[in-house]
Amino acid sequence: MSNQTDTNQTMTDQAKVQLQTDSSTVTLVTSIIFNGAITVSVLFAFGIVRRWDKKVYEPRTYLVPKNKRSPKLSSGFLGWLSILKTTDEEIIQRAGLDAYMFLRFFRVFARLFAVFTIIGCAILIPLNAYQQGDERGIDRFTIGNIQTIERLWAHLVITYLFSAAIIYSLYHEYKNFVRLRQEYFTRPENRESVKAKTILVSGIPRELYNKESLKSIFNVFPGGIKHIWLNSDPKDLPKLIEERENLVANLEGVTITLMENYLKHVKQTGGDFENAGQVPKSLRPQHRPLKVPMVGSKVDSLEEYRAEIKTLNEKITKYQNDATKHAPMNSAFIQFNTQTGAQLASTTTIPRLLEIAPNDVIWENLNLSATQRMIRKAISKLVVSALVLLWFIPVTFVASISKLDDLKAKIGFVKTIVDALPNSVVGIIQGVLPAIGLAILMALLPIILRILSRFEGIVSHTKVSISVMSKYFFFLVVNVLLLTTLANGIFSALPLLQTRLPLASTFFITYVLLTFSGAALELCQIGPLVIHFIFKKFLVKTPRQIWTLEKTMASLDWGTTFPPHVLIVCVGLVYSTVAPLILPFVTVHFGLYYLAYLYNFLYVLDQPAESGGLAFRKAVYEVYIGLFIYQLTIIGLMFLKKAYIQGVLSVVLIALTFGIMTATRSLFMHNPSAEFLPADLAGVVDRKRKVIIDQSETNLLLEKDYKNDSHEIDISQATNMQDLDEHAFLHPAFTAKQPVIWLANDKAGIGAEEVRACLKDGVQASTEGASFDYATGRVHVDDKGFPEDRDGNTF
Incomplete structure (x- = not known):
């Protein structure tokens, strides 16, 4: 068994x-x-x-x-x-x-x-x-x-x-x-970039937080100091700028909505597109300004958004121009005249960060102390x-x-x-x-x-x-x-x-x-x-x-x-x-x-x-x-x-x-050499060609490769190529400008009329490079970018 x-x-x-x-x-x-x-x-x-x-x-x-x-x-x-x-x-x-x-x-x-x-x-x-x-x-x-x-x-x-x-x-x-x-x-285009010659120094003691003290400390490195950006706390400024950008998007959206409403109206009535003065007010988009649903009277969306942008422009400009409102932080960006100086300065015991581009910075973290980070x-x-x-x-x-x-x-x-x-x-x-x-x-x-x-x-x-x-x-x-x-x-x-x-x-x-x-x-x-x-x-x-x-x-x-x-x-x-x-x-x-x-x-x-x-x-x-x-x-x-x-x-x-x-x-x-360039290489030796760098040759290369084709370099690349902006390492909130209200040109003249109303209130607006096609009900744009960037910055 x-x-x-x-x-x-x-x-x-x-x-x-x-x-x-x-x-x-x-x-x-x-x-x-x-x-x-x-x-x-x-x-x-x-x-x-x-x-x-x-x-x-x-x-x-x-x-x-x-x-x-x-x-x-x-x-x-x-x-x-x-x-x-x-x-x-x-x-x-x-x-x-x-x-x-x-x-x-x-x-x-x-x-x-x-x-x-x-x-x-x-x-x-x-x-x-x-x-x-x-x-x-x-x-x-x-x-x-x-x-x-x-x-x-x-x-x-x-x-x-x-x-x-x-x-x-x-x-x-x-x-x-x-x-x-x-x-x-060590390529020419990198050696001469702002990014290669700029370091971030954090945890600066309050008694040393001024350009004179920092210049005396870092001027000992080869080439000396070219520029110092002392970081300031923008406080609520980024929120105001974000709010303005949202309003800009809203105004652009309701303007196109008005064109779409007018298109439907003309198709229903059999009228003529080329008569902006005959656009009924009932077609204009409306909204309640209060954030609470179903509370408050409706207002004309175009007029309300335009007025709010005008108010924010004044508030932001005043804040940007009032230096007393810019509380100092404990960090600074220091640009050297040479890559060698930046590399050597980055190997000191002072907390630092090398090879950082302006668009790579997390600005809200710049004011933290070493203890806070720990x-x-x-x-x-x-x-x-x-x-x-x-x-x-x-x-x-x-x-x-x-x-x-x-x-x-x-x-x-x-x-x-x-x-x-x-x-x-x-x-x-x-x-x-x-x-x-x-x-x-x-x-x-x-x-x-x-x-x-x-x-x-x-x-x-x-x-x-x-x-x-x-x-x-x-x-x-x-x-x-x-x-x-x-x-x-x-x-x-x-x-x-x-x-x-x-x-x-x-x-x-x-x-x-x-x-x-x-x-x-x-x-x-x-x-x-x-x-x-x-x-x-x-x-x-x-x-x-x-x-x-x-x-x-x-x-x-x-x-x-x-x-x-x-x-x-x-x-x-x-x-x-x-x-x-x-x-x-x-x-x-x-x-x-x-x-x-x-x-x-x-x-x-x-x-x-x-x-x-x-x-x-x-x-x-x-x-x-x-x-x-x-x-x-x-x-x-x-x-x-x-x-x-x-x-x-x-x-x-x-x-x-x-x-x-x-x-x-x-x-x-x-x-x-894994994180930084050795002192005998930074700004001295071209590692690719294995030759001593000729500064005049570097300038020539840069001029040939980039200046002639500057219109081909988009915004994100420009700050890495040449030092064209003395505000490169300022917090973006301090230099932010109102985005140009980008509207579409149309046969009925709705876009042009809104541009005139914006300019009258001091709000930048344009219909350049965009058009509304009443045949298809679609907007078309050309390849020259935003109105504020139309200086040859094409693709």
Whole structure:
């Protein structure tokens, strides 16, 4: 009777194993089919739709300065693949060093994982699968199927090889990054820019907060001081300016609404458009000035908005001109006459920030003291730690869905539901939903992390992105890599981890597979295409709205874009030896995203600020974290499988890696050449041409490359090229002018009449470059920009 019971139990266990094996295989196959079909379909659609909308797919062929434009692509289905012929020099010239180092990251790891795939699939998969344990399906290809300890020597050797390849690549790439960064910042156009010669000094004592004291302190550096901007607190001025901008938008909107009302009126009455004096007053838009709904009498919207703008203009101008209302802050921007002076001043012990553009400044954080920043940073870290713990619950739930068999064993009603479903549906639930759910959870984090980083008192948008990058990567490693791995084995006892832990790879393979469609969507720009169509067709109607829609380009936030891909590196490393089947999918991930981002940086995106590749530097050391997790995983598995010699040698490997990383950090991260230019290079040596800088040649180059084409440089670029504005580093609120009310010219003369009424009240307005077409009911604008910018600043 006992033997019969044991036999039945064995049969039951075998049946469970077979079900789990079938489930994991179906999960992988379903995920491959599902994501593969979406990826191929989207890529096919891209080959067609990219010809539909030039603004969405090729804005960099006409919306950027000529020296940064990309050539027009062939209209052929695969004509866009010609981007692969773009040289590194061209990428840096058109997209900047940040974008180039981002692309280089993908290129390096696509090559590395391609090599890892060949080694892992050719050596480890046969060793794991042939004449070993009882695992079936894809699970037999993992290290969990190994029963012969001697075979683990192969895993140890390959772990050493993979680790050595990663370490060498990181060292080589960091060394190359430092060289490129020095070349980039010693180019003539950068050396002579305001950005290169200006530093931000914060935490200035009150007794030194005057131009004379600061000049005496910093005049000792080569070239001396050219200009000092003492930062002042604008208090409520930014809110007043924002309110005025809203009123400007409102006035422009109701004026177009009046034209639309008149168009409907004429169509109904059969009248004549060319008679503005006959526009009935009943057609003029009205609103209640009080913010409480349904309270107060209605007023003429055009007259009310015009009057409010007039009042705000007077109030803002008075505030701007009254220096007594400008409370001093404890920071200042100091512009040197040479890049050398700025670089040397930035290496002093005084808190400072170098290579910051005016449009990159977070002005509200300039007045914080060092103590306030320290306290805020501590609070931020506590909040981040709390969020990591709180995220444990939803992430564990999402990850556990990928192991329904374990849930069935523990929760009765789950077993009833799952057993009633076909295998294909179970495969979709396990292979697709967890990855999608995890992606949604992770998408909510960047907003919170950006708020926390700004709260810390960082004064540069670029630096905020780097801070967000660190926090986001921390979240991803803890809540995706570590927590998901544990969640997939959380229902198993510790002795079973040697077989259960490798099985968590199924979830990560499906997670990587989901990114394939993400890469295709990144390339196809379906979201921006739909949004552009909807806005253009239904939501924008004023000249300003149309111009902004058609002339504004998208950009990437390094803080939220970089970490998910660094996580894929970490996932690929951790499971490279454990479950080598993941390697080809990681390789495809980096290949697809390289293509997508290469196209977008050359033809779609425009980064507002350039840090010179600082996000790449952060990514290098984040990869080291993944390398340590990888080696710790191997150590644990070796000891769990009682392969003690291999385990000890794995400990030696992690010790060696830590020593190499420490040496690398000492060589590069703490070397000023990584953050600053060495004193013998800054403003003295042209790193690209390897020659001593000839100042007269620099002036000549600048004159040739930029002055003749100054009308091709947009506003964001101008402050980085030449010192044309003595107010460059004043808070924008102190120099803000009223945006010219941009109205459309029309046959009925409504726009012209409103312009006259505005000018009479001292409110700047114009119909230049915009017209309302009564035949179509649409506004048309030319390509010369806002009325106040019509000084040759065209595209």
